[in-house]
Amino acid sequence: MKSLEELAKIREEALKKVDLRSEREGTRIVVGMATCGISAGARPILMTMVEEVKKRNLQQVTVSQTGCIGVCRLEPIVEVYRPGEEKVTYVEMNPEKAKRVIAEHIVNGKVVDEFTIGAAK
Amino acid sequence: MELFRSHVLICGGTGCTSSGSISIEDAFKEELAKHNIANEVKLVRTGCFGLCEAGPIVIVYPEGAFYSRIEAKDVQRITEEHLLKGRIVTDLLFKEAVVEDQVRSINEVDFYKKQQRVALRLCGVINPEDITEYIAFDGYKALGKVLTEMSREDVIEAIKKSGLRGRGGGGFPTGLKWEFTYRAQGDQKYVACNADEGDPGAFMDRSVLEGDPHSVIEAMAIAGYAVGANQGYVYVRAEYPIAVNRLQIAIEQAKEYGLLGKNIFGTGFDFDLEIRLGAGAFVCGEETALLNSIEGKRGMPRPRPPFPAIKGLWEKPTLLNNVETYANIPQIILNGAEWFAGIGTEKSKGTKVFALGGKINNTGLLEIPMGTTLREVIFEIGGGIPGGKAFKAVQTGGPSGGCITADYLDTPIDYDNLIALGSMMGSGGMIVMDEDNCMVDIARFFLDFTVDESCGKCPPCRIGTKRMLEILDKITEGKGELEDIDKLERLAENIKASSLCGLGQTAPNPVLSTLKYFRDEYEAHVVEKRCPAGVCQELLTYHITDACKGCTLCTKACPVNAISGERKELHTINTETCIKCGACVDKCPFKAIIRK
Numbered sequence: 085m086k087s088l089e090e091l092a093k094i095r096e097e098a099l100k101k102v103d104l105r106s107e108r109e110g111t112r113i114v115v116g117m118a119t120c121g122i123s124a125g126a127r128p129i130l131m132t133m134v135e136e137v138k139k140r141n142l143q144q145v146t147v148s149q150t151g152c153i154g155v156c157r158l159e160p161i162v163e164v165y166r167p168g169e170e171k172v173t174y175v176e177m178n179p180e181k182a183k184r185v186i187a188e189h190i191v192n193g194k195v196v197d198e199f200t201i202g203a204a205k
Numbered sequence: 206m207e208l209f210r211s212h213v214l215i216c217g218g219t220g221c222t223s224s225g226s227i228s229i230e231d232a233f234k235e236e237l238a239k240h241n242i243a244n245e246v247k248l249v250r251t252g253c254f255g256l257c258e259a260g261p262i263v264i265v266y267p268e269g270a271f272y273s274r275i276e277a278k279d280v281q282r283i284t285e286e287h288l289l290k291g292r293i294v295t296d297l298l299f300k301e302a303v304v305e306d307q308v309r310s311i312n313e314v315d316f317y318k319k320q321q322r323v324a325l326r327l328c329g330v331i332n333p334e335d336i337t338e339y340i341a342f343d344g345y346k347a348l349g350k351v352l353t354e355m356s357r358e359d360v361i362e363a364i365k366k367s368g369l370r371g372r373g374g375g376g377f378p379t380g381l382k383w384e385f386t387y388r389a390q391g392d393q394k395y396v397a398c399n400a401d402e403g404d405p406g407a408f409m410d411r412s413v414l415e416g417d418p419h420s421v422i423e424a425m426a427i428a429g430y431a432v433g434a435n436q437g438y439v440y441v442r443a444e445y446p447i448a449v450n451r452l453q454i455a456i457e458q459a460k461e462y463g464l465l466g467k468n469i470f471g472t473g474f475d476f477d478l479e480i481r482l483g484a485g486a487f488v489c490g491e492e493t494a495l496l497n498s499i500e501g502k503r504g505m506p507r508p509r510p511p512f513p514a515i516k517g518l519w520e521k522p523t524l525l526n527n528v529e530t531y532a533n534i535p536q537i538i539l540n541g542a543e544w545f546a547g548i549g550t551e552k553s554k555g556t557k558v559f560a561l562g563g564k565i566n567n568t569g570l571l572e573i574p575m576g577t578t579l580r581e582v583i584f585e586i587g588g589g590i591p592g593g594k595a596f597k598a599v600q601t602g603g604p605s606g607g608c609i610t611a612d613y614l615d616t617p618i619d620y621d622n623l624i625a626l627g628s629m630m631g632s633g634g635m636i637v638m639d640e641d642n643c644m645v646d647i648a649r650f651f652l653d654f655t656v657d658e659s660c661g662k663c664p665p666c667r668i669g670t671k672r673m674l675e676i677l678d679k680i681t682e683g684k685g686e687l688e689d690i691d692k693l694e695r696l697a698e699n700i701k702a703s704s705l706c707g708l709g710q711t712a713p714n715p716v717l718s719t720l721k722y723f724r725d726e727y728e729a730h731v732v733e734k735r736c737p738a739g740v741c742q743e744l745l746t747y748h749i750t751d752a753c754k755g756c757t758l759c760t761k762a763c764p765v766n767a768i769s770g771e772r773k774e775l776h777t778i779n780t781e782t783c784i785k786c787g788a789c790v791d792k793c794p795f796k797a798i799i800r801k
Contacts (some may be wrong), residue, residue, distance in 0.1 A: 086461035098341035117291040149291020
């Protein structure tokens with residue numbers, strides 16, 4: 085170890101490995117991962133979400149799974165919970181849409197209306 | 206870098222390892238591979254989570270689901286339901302972590318609610334075999350700060366101001382010890398760590414070494430800088446194989462990263478660390494015996510003064526602190542002495558780790574702010590006494606301490622209060638006893654231990670404790686006389702006053718404190734030849750009550766044919782032939798056989 089900067093750099097890298105384990109409040113992104121969700125392609129969406137959160141180094145954002153949300157015909161479904169706001173339910177998701185949700189909703193706070201359950205036919 | 210969406214933390218402390226956590230880890234590896242999610246879910250073997258009673262424990266993040274008493278066969282369900290489909294398997298969760306089907310954070314559970322983790326901060330949070338995880342949680346930042354921003358005097362001043370006292374039992378102010386070693390004259394100085402935890406039922410230091418070994422390494426390097434030493438030794442018993450192994454790995458990784466060795470942080474400070482294994486002798490936890498043992502000599506104490514700070518290892522000034530004491534140091538440096546001094550009571554600052562055992566629901570490891578009451582520890586964190594039995598006493602300080610009775614349960618725990626009650630803080634073993642424990646027998650147990658562990662160098666300890674044990678044997682066998690109790694007391698006082706080291710000076714404590722609070726039990730043994738708790742075999746006889754239905758199960762169970770009686774008629778026990786093995790009691794479906 086040559087300097088404090090070097091330690092800080094190692095710490096920065098290592099933090100990404102362990103920040104999943106801290107107790108968080110903040111935003112929760114939940115992917116429906118029951119049989120219906122998985123068969124409709126929920127897994128790549130989950131992984132895209134995880135990747136995007138890491139890539140953008142978003143703090144206070146948790147990505148997790150849940151069981152069947154109930155509207156199986158609209159799977160894959162993603163729900164976003166932000167503190168003090170109503171839950172937003174996105175339906176018929178794919179990895180591309182997932183990236184937009186992260187960029188527009190999670191980062192900029194603007195709900196992507198066209199993907200929500202309200203817009204679904 | 207690899208991305209993981211979920212972390213599965215598996216407890217790898219000694220408790221959970223012995224109840225099968227390695228097979229659980231293997232099962233997870235297999236299941237993750239089977240479902241092709243090994244690159245999404247990370248397995249982490251950590252140190253002790255503390256709630257050993259509920260082990261083996263598995264925690265799944267990001268949900269923080271706290272699974273308890275997991276077996277290898279449960280792994281398939283956790284993988285398929287939770288990791289694959291995201292449905293937490295609520296029936297496998299720790300029961301208190303589920304309320305009306307809602308999962309609660311483990312910090313809400315009674316066992317954790319009142320705890321404050323400083324020394325155990327990262328136990329159960331990081332993989333102790335990966336130095337980068339320690340660094341992620343601010344590891345080695347304190348060492349960096351000390352070396353680049355603080356003078357040696359600043360460091361000592363900070364430790365003094367924090368009010369930290371020795372966690373090994375003595376409670377000597379740590380900052381003063383550092384100052385003495387700093388001021389001592391010598392061309393070479395040493396830093397040593399006492400990890401020879403020997404009290405029966407104590408496993409605080411083991412858990413720190415197993416769960417967060419780097420915190421001790423970092424603290425020893427800080428200490429080395431402060432007192433002017435560039436060589437350290439950790440004295441740990443070979444009976445702690447997991448702790449030794451993880452410490453060894455940690456030292457190697459620290460060397461690899463240049464956090465031990467030459468020119469640390471480019472400041473010109475060198476520090477090296479070595480492990481010395483002890484053979485598990487209790488006396489080697491005594492500081493001068495420990496130093497002898499590190500030097501390769503027989504583990505026997507030497508007279509003090511000179512204290513180790515003046516003449517320690519190889520006659521050189523040596524700073525010796527306990528594992529838990531060291532584990533607090535990096536936090537004091539990073540958060541400031543005022544922060545630490547703000548926790549605890551007036552004269553005992555910070556937190557203390559306890560190993561809770563005996564007749565208690567939540568056996569395990571806990572860390573509380575000083576000043577927490579015994580009642581909170583035993584009945585809230587510990588979850589009370591199993592089987593609805595009544596609390597009788599708690600033994601603190603192990604074989605050097607004493608018992609504390611129900612009358613004093615509301616005493617805030619700190620060094621001075623426990624001493625005032627005739628016990629001591631000790632290293633943190635806490636053994637709870639209920640109405641079924643005989644206090645004479647408990648005193649006899651601890652004395653039996655110290656007689657075994659006495660090194661034999663000084664006669665008061667070598668001969669005196671042996672005589673005390675003989676008297677206790679006599680009393681528990683029903684051959685005691687009233688004057689034996691006085692004799693015990695006299696012997697105890699003399700041994701305390703004249704022994705060479707702490708082992709002998711404290712060995713009579715369990716006897717003195719049980720005599721103080723439970724003299725009536727001693728007298729019952731001596732005068733009435735009766736053991737009120739029904740423990741001392743020699744004083745018990747077995748009897749069959751009217752509840753007997755004559756089923757003959759007991760006659761078949763009795764190995765010495767001491768029970769007779771016709772089928773469907775009341776049986777009797779011949780107390781002459783009975784060997785008091787208790788086999789009949791276990792067999793009787795009507796609870797008709799009693800001991801009295």
